[in-house]
Amino acid sequence: MESSSTSSNTTGGGVEIQGRTCRCGSKVRMFTSRTQQNPGRRFLRCPGVCGQRCDFFEWVDQYGCDHGAAIVPGLIVRLNQLEGQYRMVETEINRLETENRRLLESFVNLQAANNALLYKFKLVLICVISCLLAFVCFM
Numbered sequence: 001m002e003s004s005s006t007s008s009n010t011t012g013g014g015v016e017i018q019g020r021t022c023r024c025g026s027k028v029r030m031f032t033s034r035t036q037q038n039p040g041r042r043f044l045r046c047p048g049v050c051g052q053r054c055d056f057f058e059w060v061d062q063y064g065c066d067h068g069a070a071i072v073p074g075l076i077v078r079l080n081q082l083e084g085q086y087r088m089v090e091t092e093i094n095r096l097e098t099e100n101r102r103l104l105e106s107f108v109n110l111q112a113a114n115n116a117l118l119y120k121f122k123l124v125l126i127c128v129i130s131c132l133l134a135f136v137c138f139m
């Protein structure tokens with residue numbers, strides 16, 4: 001998950017604002033502040049061009065509200081917990097995908113070995129049947 005390049009904490013990588021372009025040519029993104037000073041207050045930032053930082057910054061909400069200040073810190077704690085759980089699940093999925101690839105490779109190798117053994121078994125069976133026929137015919 002992309003994070004803001006600001007020194008303040010923000011939610012995720014922000015949301016692209018349609019029709020709003022920075023003077024550098026990039027599309028402006030909206031973030032939500034997670035700071036103690038401005039909890040829940042939305043602001044605009046520019047992601048910059050080709051890795052070059054851009055200093056564009058603008059508040060969307062001119063002031064934070066008391067209700068937001070009361071509930072946003074708890075929501076931020078919960079969001080951070082959920083992001084931590086998401087990263088753990090993502091790590092587990094990656095581990096399982098790696099294990100799945102390893103097992104699939106083992107299965108393919110075992111299938112090839114099984115086919116080789118089956119071929120040898122058929123050869124031996126043909127030899128045994130031929131010997132039995134020869135034995136019966138020459139008795």
Ligand SMILES: [Zn+2]
Pocket residue numbers: 022023024025026046047048049054055056
């Ligand atoms: Zn810019």
